Amino acid sequence: MIKATIQSEPAVPSVWRSPAFMVLLGAGAVMALGNKIYELALPLILYDFTESSVVMSAMRGIEFLPNLLLAMFIGVIVDRVHKKRWSLTAILLQIVILAALYLAIEHGYHSAPMFYVAGFMLMTFGYAYSNARVAMVKHSLPLSMLTPANASYTFVTTFISIAGPVLSGLLLMLPKMHEALLLTAVAFSLAFVTLSFIRTNEPVRPAAGSKEGFWKELQAGWAELRSNRLLLSMSIAVVFLNSTSGMVDTTIIFFAKDELMLSSLELGIVFSAAGLGGLAGSLLIVKLRSLFPVGRLITLSCLLTGLTGILFYMSHSAYLLAGGLFLYGCFETVSTVSIWTFRQETTPYHLIGRVSGITGSIFKLGMPFAIIASGWISELSGPRTVFLITIAANLLIFTGCLLSPLWRQRQSG
Numbered sequence: 004m005i006k007a008t009i010q011s012e013p014a015v016p017s018v019w020r021s022p023a024f025m026v027l028l029g030a031g032a033v034m035a036l037g038n039k040i041y042e043l044a045l046p047l048i049l050y051d052f053t054e055s056s057v058v059m060s061a062m063r064g065i066e067f068l069p070n071l072l073l074a075m076f077i078g079v080i081v082d083r084v085h086k087k088r089w090s091l092t093a094i095l096l097q098i099v100i101l102a103a104l105y106l107a108i109e110h111g112y113h114s115a116p117m118f119y120v121a122g123f124m125l126m127t128f129g130y131a132y133s134n135a136r137v138a139m140v141k142h143s144l145p146l147s148m149l150t151p152a153n154a155s156y157t158f159v160t161t162f163i164s165i166a167g168p169v170l171s172g173l174l175l176m177l178p179k180m181h182e183a184l185l186l187t188a189v190a191f192s193l194a195f196v197t198l199s200f201i202r203t204n205e206p207v208r209p210a211a212g213s214k215e216g217f218w219k220e221l222q223a224g225w226a227e228l229r230s231n232r233l234l235l236s237m238s239i240a241v242v243f244l245n246s247t248s249g250m251v252d253t254t255i256i257f258f259a260k261d262e263l264m265l266s267s268l269e270l271g272i273v274f275s276a277a278g279l280g281g282l283a284g285s286l287l288i289v290k291l292r293s294l295f296p297v298g299r300l301i302t303l304s305c306l307l308t309g310l311t312g313i314l315f316y317m318s319h320s321a322y323l324l325a326g327g328l329f330l331y332g333c334f335e336t337v338s339t340v341s342i343w344t345f346r347q348e349t350t351p352y353h354l355i356g357r358v359s360g361i362t363g364s365i366f367k368l369g370m371p372f373a374i375i376a377s378g379w380i381s382e383l384s385g386p387r388t389v390f391l392i393t394i395a396a397n398l399l400i401f402t403g404c405l406l407s408p409l410w411r412q413r414q415s416g
Contacts, residue, residue, distance in 0.1 A: 024144060026200055030197040045184075063374045073364075079357055087139075257381050298411070310394070310397075
């Protein structure tokens with residue numbers, strides 16, 4: 004049995020020699036594989052039943068509601084609880100939901116509300132796990148190792164998850180498309196077993212919050228965020244960046260299926276290009292963080308991500324679409340890892356759950372509405388119109404970032 008002990012400040016020369024981080028990395032890699040499969044499979048299964056871009060985009064929008072409505076409250080709870088037990092419980096509940104959804108479809112039940120409820124619950128417990136993982140990574144490594152740790156985590160999980168869309172494409176060619184849900188449940192079961200190996204010395208409830216009420220603890224998280232003006236500026240920018248990203252992610256599926264007429268297998272292969280771009284971004288981020296302040300990285304990533312929409316708009320073949328997805332995945336990864344790392348670096352451990360939860364809610368403020376809107380726009384005017392809107396929106400966001408503290412930041416984050 005692997006004995007991985009989480010310590011407040013372990014003196015390890017490399018993230019690869021931290022036993023706790025390696026266990027977290029292994030569990031996260033398997034979770035990433037399962038997530039990629041069901042995130043692509045669930046809307047496609049629903050689209051197969053309904054053939055409606057509106058219903059499919061509503062499915063994607065509802066999946067982001069837990070982050071919008073519950074993330075800040077989950078963050079308070081995470082700061083109170085034993086994070087290993089919390090994480091294992093969250094994974095187990097996801098396994099149960101996936102198995103129940105598979106059985107329901109197998110017996111002929113496939114109503115849209117059933118998918119909506121399942122997607123909402125899966126994302127709720129998925130966020131409950133990921134919030135605790137952020138805290139455990141911070142607890143296991145010194146500040147100087149957080150950027151390499153997040154870059155390594157992103158690289159490995161992206162590398163593993165590239166197989167997810169390809170595998171989904173293969174499974175969706177079978178008569179029982181919903182078997183992809185069973186594969187996700189198996190992946191999550193493996194992650195559950197892997198994470199159970201970790202040994203922690205964390206208390207059942209941190210002393211810092213033991214005498215405070217729930218709302219006072221939440222207010223302390225807000226106070227910490229307001230005092231971190233750069234993180235607050237990042238959070239506001241990410242509200243709009245995530246909205247345009249959600250529109251692109253949802254529309255790409257409909258665009259590839261309806262206009263480019265890609266098969267499920269071709270769709271899976273094309274989507275793996277985004278994963279390859281993510282690998283490139285995770286390899287670049289450590290070097291880029293040493294050259295540029297984090298605020299400028301996010302600002303430039305915003306511009307470059309928006310410009311990839313031009314490739315999507317011009318796409319008339321799988322090759323150009325794949326090229327756009329590669330660049331899109333690269334620039335998004337640079338931005339995402341920069342934000343994750345800065346949040347971990349600048350937030351005290353006893354507040355990390357709350358600050359992660361509050362910023363998680365802020366990050367998703369516009370996504371459900373933007374995703375649902377993209378479905379209606381695709382239905383009424385076509386998916387290329389959505390790409391034009393996201394290009395214009397990202398240029399406006401880039402301009403706003405230039406005028407904000409993000410671009411004026413001088414220190415190297």
